[in-house]
Amino acid sequence: YAGWLSWFSHSVACSLYAVLFGTFFVELLEMGDLHPGHDILFWGLTATQVWVKIFAVLAALLFVMINVRGSSETGLIGNIVTIFKVIVLGLLVIFGLRAMMNMSNWADNFWRDPSPLPNGIGGIILAMGLTFVAFEGYEIIAQSGEEVKDPGRNVPRAIFLAIAIVVVIYLAVAFVSIGALQQDSGLPNWVYMGENGERAMIETARSIMPYGALMMVLGGLASTISALNATIYSSSRVSFAMGRDRDLPAVFGRIHPRNKTPHWAVWLSGLLIMFMAVAFPIEDVASGASITFLLLFLMVNIALIRLRTTRPDLVRPFRAPFVPWLQIISIGLQLVLAVELFELSPTAWVTTGVWLLLGLLVYSRYGGIQEATKIEDTILLEETVAMRDYSVLLPVANEVMARQLANFGALFALANRGELFALNVIRVPAQLGVTDGRAFLRRSRPLLDEVVAVGREFNVPVRTMLRLGRDISDSILSAAQEREANLMILGWPGQTRHRDQAFGTIIDLMAQNPPCDLAVVRFRRSSAPMQKILVPVAGGPNTRMALELAVTQADALEQVTGQRPTVVALNLALGESPTAEQMDRQRQQLIDQFELAELPIEIEVTHAQDVVEGILAAAVNC
Structure with missing residues (x-):
């Protein structure tokens, strides 16, 4: 059942990234004087909103096709995109701090409203719940544990490090966004940014640094592209595993014969993603993503407590501290955040509830099949x-x-x-x-x-x-x-x-x-019996080992066939024709250097102008 919710969580998050991609792309078009307009077209949607959804669907469709085909380069592209967006955010912070240093009253931006909690504690809780999806992604580290070297040590470190890096970046960006933003609406900066919604960071960057809006749009496009690819990969992977284990229809577990990818799982996950992106406003999509991840991580805490009591014998290289009290506190906080989001988006809660009920029906139909078929595997x-x-x-x-x-x-x-x-x-x-x-x-x-x-x-x-x-x-x-x-x-x-x-x-x-x-x-x-084993040697570090392997091979052939091939160590004297005395001296140096006298081999020193030609000439009768 957690897999069912995980599939939905990643799909909803992916639809959010698709809508954000559409938003940034439309903003990029408007920078080029291509304005879709704000006329109402249908269902209360403006032309701009319609084009946002069209580009969201196209972006999702593109990455669905990429994941169906399979590409080893997507990981490298993802790394490049991640580095680019971190650079953009780093520049925003640097220019923001520089702007604040040139402002004598930057601190006033944090004190425009004298109340420490302008919207009460409920506003803080609501903001925590809505932005919870921004921390989604670190669970993929645990999902990839089977591919990590020394996972007991590296997985916990990677999770904590990932969260710490993200928190530092978020705090730095929030600090300069409020402190350095200059606008003439008369509203406090945090209120102004809230009213601008998904365009808030674009307006902030435009105010803080040169070409800021363009840089932020490009960074937003890069960020949503990498997130799209990762979450389509994650959501299809979850549904594929469920299909393979018969928790979903078997079609989810099928693998493309040529691409070796779970193509049906990718396509069906993509359809769910595109439906969510088209059917709901961005506020509902964001709320739905946060709600589902809150419930999913709540289940993780319950599972941890359950496993600690039912399977105390399991090897745990990393042990969560203060079990079960820390997990109980986490469960309580996650419930509070999830319930509080009902105030922001009842639609998101209704959609999540319908999905949970649908999951019960699916589990009642397919959930027991896996246990029955395990014996037949x-x-x-x-x-x-x-x-x-x-x-x-x-x-x-x-x-x-x-x-x-x-x-x-x-x-x-x-x-x-x-x-x-x-x-x-x-x-x-x-x-x-x-x-x-x-x-x-x-x-x-x-x-x-x-x-x-x-x-x-x-x-x-x-x-x-x-x-x-x-x-x-x-x-x-x-x-x-x-x-x-x-x-x-x-x-x-x-x-x-x-x-x-x-x-x-x-x-x-x-x-x-x-x-x-x-x-x-x-x-x-060659079907002829082996007569000679030729070992070209030049006095390198592997000379002795190569000859010992050849002797071992000859010993075994004698044991099997009754005939022992001759092992010949070939050393080439290159350049001008050496004298017989020089070749004998070279031969003796080879014997003394590698203690070859004790090996049952022949040592042959031959003059040659070229290494390859000399070896091939000596190997004629092998």
Whole structure:
């Protein structure tokens, strides 16, 4: 039921951001002398109000389509937009403080009304309730806990830091808005701003700094754009999870076959958002958003108290203090704020009440299905653990590569009396939660079965893992660290997409700081028995390890086939033709530096004009 309310809360908040976007966009048009006018068109709406709603719908529709398609760049764009709007607000504060320093009577703006509470305590409570939606968003940090490293430490810190930063910005903007605003209406600044509604900050910025109105409009557009994208993402994510768990019709849980996004959840959430933006005035939308979030966070406090008493055994890296008294106080205050908003917008309360009743009907129809179907769910995330000290990690992406890597890796596992660790990583799009990616896991089972089959052939135990993550390389590295892999073998297709990449994006990223020994393999088609293992060496830090891996491979091949290939360490003498004495000296330096005399290998020093040509010439008979 909390999910039902959460979906509505984010949708209403998103409709508020859409309407604000329309307001700022119309203001931008008016700056360019494109005035929609104030004539009444229909339903008591002026031309300006109609165009605000049209642009609100278009903005919501645009971001619905973006979320349906799925884009990894939206996160970067969101960060850029956030930085821009913080810069705009920072400039407003700086110019506001500068203007106040040049005003001898700026303090009078705070004392125009001698009463500390001009509208009584009820006015303060009403303002608190109406602006509650301005603090919405930090709960997304908790929703993304499964994607955060060390969530027990970082999630609480991020939440408190986010709230603290926002409070400081809000207070600074409010301070300079009241203190620096110059207007001739005869009203106190706070009254003047209240009467201007959503245009108040535009008028304030126009008064405080050069091009202030334009900067504030652009900042408002940027702010609402980033908020639109984030809340459409959040609302569709909630409805998708409910559809997947059968708390909503199954259509909400469907995933687009190509884009891998919950397209139906996004479209249906978008329709709800656009309806709210068109059907209600901005005051009712803002009140509705605050009411629903107040009720939602009220449920969170109730759930915390309930979980503390019913599940005291749960591991809690962060423990909320003063339970249950702090939560009881919070519940009481949230109820007071929500009830007080009825005075401002009865329509918002009626709409919220209708939604809550509709939620009861939906839950009575779908809510019990999830419990009945849980037993039928297939366990898709599996791990077979073999207690061996040596582990060879094989990240596999397709069945052909899985068998090739398994045949190669089994040699090292066999020689070290270890295990194969077969890993397949499913990259989950940003539009889905990490755990929501389990819908893709069933298709990965055949990849791991290939490795298991090879393990049986070599009599080597196999551990398997299906892993979900945003970034494939990070997921592979995490698996290697968590399972303490000794050797990681990566398959390379033989080409890269960019000149500045040695092997490819994933391999290059993991090679920067691997948690274990790393080998990159390029397979070729050959049915002939292996006669020679050629190891080009130049005296670098990996020389000894590369030769030891080659010797291990030769030992295992001898154990399996009865024939041992020759391991040859190839060192190239570049430049002018060296004498035989110089080449012998170079060979002996290599032996002494890396203590190669104890290894069953041949060391070959060959003259070559080019490194690549020299290696290819020596590899002819491999």
